[in-house]
Amino acid sequence: GDSVTQMEGPVTLSEEAFLTINCTYTATGYPSLFWYVQYPGEGLQLLLKATKADDKGSNKGFEATYRKETTSFHLEKGSVQVSDSAVYFCALSDPATDSWGKLQFGAGTQVVVTP
Amino acid sequence: NAGVTQTPKFQVLKTGQSMTLQCAQDMNHEYMSWYRQDPGMGLRLIHYSVGAGITDQGEVPNGYNVSRSTTEDFPLRLLSAAPSQTSVYFCASSKQDRGPYEQYFGPGTRLTVT
Numbered sequence: 404g405d406s407v408t409q410m411e412g413p414v415t416l417s418e419e420a421f422l423t424i425n426c427t428y429t430a431t432g433y434p435s436l437f438w439y440v441q442y443p444g445e446g447l448q449l450l451l452k453a454t455k456a457d458d459k460g461s462n463k464g465f466e467a468t469y470r471k472e473t474t475s476f477h478l479e480k481g482s483v484q485v486s487d488s489a490v491y492f493c494a495l496s497d498p499a500t501d502s503w504g505k506l507q508f509g510a511g512t513q514v515v516v517t518p
Numbered sequence: 519n520a521g522v523t524q525t526p527k528f529q530v531l532k533t534g535q536s537m538t539l540q541c542a543q544d545m546n547h548e549y550m551s552w553y554r555q556d557p558g559m560g561l562r563l564i565h566y567s568v569g570a571g572i573t574d575q576g577e578v579p580n581g582y583n584v585s586r587s588t589t590e591d592f593p594l595r596l597l598s599a600a601p602s603q604t605s606v607y608f609c610a611s612s613k614q615d616r617g618p619y620e621q622y623f624g625p626g627t628r629l630t631v632t
Contacts, residue, residue: 407560437620446522446608446623447561492560505551505576506621508560 405430405500409493409509416483416516424478424491424512426467432499436460436469436476437506439492447492450478488516520544522624524609530630531599539594539627541609547622548614550592554578554605555626561608567592568614599631 409426439447451460456471493509551566563576567586583595610621
């Protein structure tokens, strides 16, 4: 079945450091890929998405590129801020297995940014 | 729009008790779903609904029941609470035509079963 694997956390960084969170997937069909973010005490929010190979999703300084050849969707940000401290989830939606858009989530990666 | 709302925010139950977690959305979304979040396991789908009167099981449905009598509401019932159901529960909704299926999440309900 479909699955998402992302790097374990916590990832601890200093402010203005470069952030990368690795995400790889397996899917039956041709999935859409997402990054969701969960700030402390809140629900998940969509951060960015990509629907086809080589698409780059971007939002709030974060970027991720859909790499079909490596089945990856790594999240990057060039200069993190304390306000970026959160849990980040990689997810996929595979129309080959679920026509309504069920999300398959990775385990989540906690990011802690210190001043 | 209030978006997706969930009540209560926190709940403590004793083993064997039953309760209903409430979820409502005011965005006229067709799809609604319930997830549970456990450390190191991401979010796992419990039940989902593709419209009023239609529900189906997700990955971890045992011990939970749902119904969808209106487009707006999608309550989750715990039939006989067990400590293994201690978790954070999220309700989500999405519109059918907003592909690729961006989902909107509620703030969550933190449930502890003693």
